[in-house]
Amino acid sequence: MLLLAGTVPSNVGEIIAGRADFGEKGIIRINAMNLPLTRGTASLVGAAAAACRYFNLDPPYVIMAGDIGQKTSGANIYEGIQAFVQKNRVKTLVLHYLMPNIQYHKRLMAVIQRLDPIPCLIADAGSMYVAKAAGQASLYDLFTPDLGELAFLADDKASHPAYTRGFICHLEGEAAALIERAYKYNNSAKYLCVKGCTDYVCCNGSIVEKVDDPSVEVLEAIGGTGDTITGIAAALIYKGMNIVEACSFASKANRWAGKLANPNPATQISEIIKYLPEAIEKTKNAWADIK
Amino acid sequence: MLKDILKKKVDSKGEEARGLFVFQEAGQAIRAEKTLKKAGFKVRLMAPPPHIRTGCDLVVAFDLIEQTVMTRELEESGNPPLNIVPVSDETTSPLELCRVKDFGGYLMVRAANMKITVEKGNLKIVNISGGGCPDVPYLADRMIGKTLNECEGPAQIGFSLCAYTLNVAYEEIRHLLGGAEA
Numbered sequence: 396m397l398l399l400a401g402t403v404p405s406n407v408g409e410i411i412a413g414r415a416d417f418g419e420k421g422i423i424r425i426n427a428m429n430l431p432l433t434r435g436t437a438s439l440v441g442a443a444a445a446a447c448r449y450f451n452l453d454p455p456y457v458i459m460a461g462d463i464g465q466k467t468s469g470a471n472i473y474e475g476i477q478a479f480v481q482k483n484r485v486k487t488l489v490l491h492y493l494m495p496n497i498q499y500h501k502r503l504m505a506v507i508q509r510l511d512p513i514p515c516l517i518a519d520a521g522s523m524y525v526a527k528a529a530g531q532a533s534l535y536d537l538f539t540p541d542l543g544e545l546a547f548l549a550d551d552k553a554s555h556p557a558y559t560r561g562f563i564c565h566l567e568g569e570a571a572a573l574i575e576r577a578y579k580y581n582n583s584a585k586y587l588c589v590k591g592c593t594d595y596v597c598c599n600g601s602i603v604e605k606v607d608d609p610s611v612e613v614l615e616a617i618g619g620t621g622d623t624i625t626g627i628a629a630a631l632i633y634k635g636m637n638i639v640e641a642c643s644f645a646s647k648a649n650r651w652a653g654k655l656a657n658p659n660p661a662t663q664i665s666e667i668i669k670y671l672p673e674a675i676e677k678t679k680n681a682w683a684d685i686k
Numbered sequence: 687m688l689k690d691i692l693k694k695k696v697d698s699k700g701e702e703a704r705g706l707f708v709f710q711e712a713g714q715a716i717r718a719e720k721t722l723k724k725a726g727f728k729v730r731l732m733a734p735p736p737h738i739r740t741g742c743d744l745v746v747a748f749d750l751i752e753q754t755v756m757t758r759e760l761e762e763s764g765n766p767p768l769n770i771v772p773v774s775d776e777t778t779s780p781l782e783l784c785r786v787k788d789f790g791g792y793l794m795v796r797a798a799n800m801k802i803t804v805e806k807g808n809l810k811i812v813n814i815s816g817g818g819c820p821d822v823p824y825l826a827d828r829m830i831g832k833t834l835n836e837c838e839g840p841a842q843i844g845f846s847l848c849a850y851t852l853n854v855a856y857e858e859i860r861h862l863l864g865g866a867e868a
Contacts, residue, residue: 404824434815435823464821464845466711492820494846495742520818521742528739541816543799555742556799556818557847558733561783615787616794616803618815618826660792660803661812663830 396483397455397633398514399443399626400476401436401491401522402468405461410475414454417444421669425457432665434618436491439519442626442649443489445671450634456483466494473499477506480514487633488514489625490522495555497529504531515632518584519625527582528554535584537638539625542591545570548577575600588628588642590621596642603639606646611653619664623671624649648678705753706745707760707767708738713821713845714765715744716853720841721763722746727756731850738771742819742847784858793863797854804859809833819846834860 403411413426423430423441432441436459443455458475460468472493480488488507500522507513517537518526526532527548540548546563547556549572563573570589577583578600587597592615596604614620624645631641651674656667709715715731722729727748734745746767748756753770760766787794792812794803800822803813810833814826821844829837840853 402820404820404827433823434826435820437823462820463824464711464713464819464849466845468820492818492822494820495818496740498740521820522818524742524818541799543796543816544818547799554733554736554739555847557744557851559798613789616789616792616801616813616815618801618813618822620815660789660794661805663813 396453396485397443397447397487397489397629398458398476398479398485399436399440399455399489399491399629400458400472401439401493401520402462402472403430403437403459404433404435404463406463406465406467407461409461410471411457411459411461412475412479413457415440415444415457416454417441417448421445421665421671432668434664435520435622438619438622438664438668439489439491439626439629441668442623442671443630445668446627446630446675447633449672449675450630452630452634455630462494464494468494470499473503477503480507480510485514487517487629489517489519489629491518491622491625492520493522493525495521495525495528497525500525500529500531504529504534508534515638516584517625517629517632519622524555530581532582532584537586537588537628537632537642538584539588539590539621539628541621542570542589545573545577545587545589548582549573549580551580551582570595571602574602586638586642588624588646590624590646591615594624594642594646596639596646598639604643606643606650609650609654611650611658613658613660613662614650614653616660617658617662617664617667620649620653620667623652623664623668627671627675644678644682647681648674651677704747704772705750706732706734706747706771707756708734708745708769708771710768711845712742712744712847712850715746716841716844716850718746718760718765718767721765722748722756722759725759727752727759729756738769744847744850784855786858786862793859795855795859795862797858798851800848800852800855802852802855802859804834804863806863809835809863811837814852817848817852819848821845822848822852825849825852834863
């Protein structure tokens with residue numbers, strides 16, 4: 396099973412759990428309810444569901460809680476994930492927009508480390524922040540930071556991207572040094588997929604793949620375009636693809652979806668997610684020629 | 687105890703001793719900083735020391751000598767601190783460095799992990815990107831489609847450190863494009 400956990404922008408902390416189906420016109424349905432495709436976990440779910448549907452995989456299972464930053468998801472979401480992974484065989488687990496809480500995270504990791512087998516662990520957004528702040532980054536298989544977040548991972552003193560020290564620059568040209576530094580201080584997962592104008596796929600602190608084509612510059616401004624890369628990569632890892640190939644494929648497909656949507660900086664992520672099936676098809680065809 | 691710390695710090699380093707106002711959530715710290723600055727106090731938002739850190743939090747550093755009057759100010763504003771602790775050397779300040787990208791008709795400003803994009807012609811916020819705390823999608827819902835002059839800033843309506851960082855980018859883009867003063 397592919398399990399995706401995060402939050403949606405509602406001030407009701409109630410847990411939403413169920414399979415996420417990708418339907419016509421990019422509409423995502425969970426338990427017969429439509430999920431608005433906003434940036435954040437909803438975009439992750441939309442992209443993962445699109446990829447699972449394309450590859451005829453069972454739809455991802457989702458555990459989400461409403462939270463607008465007031466910690467209404469609190470311990471509930473972490474405990475919900477703990478209970479679920481103990482009762483179900485989760486092959487791939489993505490932890491996403493959870494309110495960073497070091498104690499809750501440590502409790503969850505203690506449970507996950509006792510599972511046999513341990514799921515492939517992926518973190519993005521707040522879950523990546525708390526994994527690093529808790530000193531548990533190396534328990535993860537994959538992090539998917541953007542350049543700003545990479546600088547945070549590279550700064551051994553920072554507990555949140557807001558506290559990244561100024562001397563650690565966020566320039567694209569310095570990505571390799573930041574990646575190496577993050578790994579050196581045990582603040583990186585084994586693999587990184589760094590999202591930017593060029594996407595870098597890394598293993599053990601070294602860049603192993605670069606993806607910069609097709610290039611759609613305005614995607615940087617569009618909220619959710621990083622979440623969709625994580626979603627596609629998670630689905631492909633769940634499918635059985637190795638992590639490097641899954642990240643490269645996801646990066647390409649995401650760029651194609653952006654190109655097909657013909658976006659400007661005001662385009663919203665729901666417009667791009669609609670094109671994911673076509674983008675995955677294009678990437679797969681090109682992939683077959685290359686691989 | 688606080689008096690001892692104050693005395694020790696002043697005696698040994700010749701510096702004024704500082705304390706930290708600790709809050710339940712980052713948004714309360716942001717609002718407390720605003721209240722205290724407005725009242726004329728010198729305060730600063732900082733990362734809490736490791737032993738009281740949860741992963742997404744801010745504290746307000748202040749001059750210990752003014753603790754009582756500042757605490758009263760916060761209580762009167764309806765935003766009292768959860769706790770008050772003496773400062774340690776393990777605190778760091780949030781990043782305030784911004785980068786700007788010009789897309790022609792649109793301008794994007796990035797602060798750390800947060801980006802905001804505004805249409806230059808009408809000052810409308812068209813996108814918010816980045817971040818990892820749960821209020822980011824909420825802030826995007828509240829702000830996108832509104833102009834810089836009509837929307838409430840992330841410091842007013844957000845709760846997390848990502849909201850704080852977005853506020854840094856928001857203030858910078860207001861400065862660059864000439865939105866009204868917050």
